[in-house]
Amino acid sequence: MLGKFIVFEGIDGAGKTTQLDLLGRELENRGYPVVYTREPGGTRVGELIREILLNPLYGELAPRAEAFLYAAARAQLVAQVIIPALEAGKIVLCDRFVDSSLAYQGFGRGMDILMLEQINRPAIAGLVPDLVLLLDFCCDDAIDRLSRSGRGADRIEQEQQEFYRRVRLGYLSLAGREPGRYNIIDANRPVDLVLCDILKAVGEVLNEVTERNNRA
Ligand SMILES: Nc1ncnc2c1ncn2[C@@H]1O[C@H](COP(=O)(O)OP(=O)(O)O)[C@@H](O)[C@H]1O
Ligand SMILES: [Mg+2]
Known part of the structure; x- marks a missing residue:
């Protein structure tokens, strides 16, 4: 595959959408063709499922029906x-993925991780991100940020803080399985500092392409 697939992950309020937009603009300024997308959704059918x-x-x-809808x-x-x-x-910059x-659903709500992976395997058809930017964010601040932004709490956002804590630890554990593909970014900092780390991580992934092309 010629392009690069970069995914933003992290709990609600971590700054994924903010940073994805900033990164996209920066990459476009440097002349890269960028595609923005989000999960669940990003397609006509997907937005209906969303x-x-x-x-x-x-x-x-039902939790299992929910898992299949996300996968669909x-x-x-x-x-x-x-x-x-x-x-x-x-x-491709994607706001959330597998x-x-x-x-x-797995770490947060206790569904079997293996089963969730099995449901998702045919959905992603072997596609894995080149880079996952994990915006690691302290949960107490998340509730704060969301209420300050005046954003209506959706069904997931209404859930408890304890839940967010489990989700956050779950993300860290996923990142621990494959440290090469993940970049854990401290998101409890001002927007420009977070972006700076993101640009560094993305730069490494893009340089790889350039180096490979130069060698060829
Ligand atoms: N680094 C930051 N510091 C303070 N506020 C932030 C920061 N990043 C984002 N925000 C604000 O927090 C809220 C949630 O950010 P958003 O990008 O929508 O998060 P997510 O997409 O991860 O849910 C928004 O109001 C946004 O402007
Ligand atoms: Mg968002």
């Missing part, structure tokens, strides 16, 4: 957006 997943109206959603939205995103963009040599399912 509505079911995040709307408190559907609170009866992901499968559509991979097939319709991510793979074509990577094949066209673009840099690790969100593992961290939230």
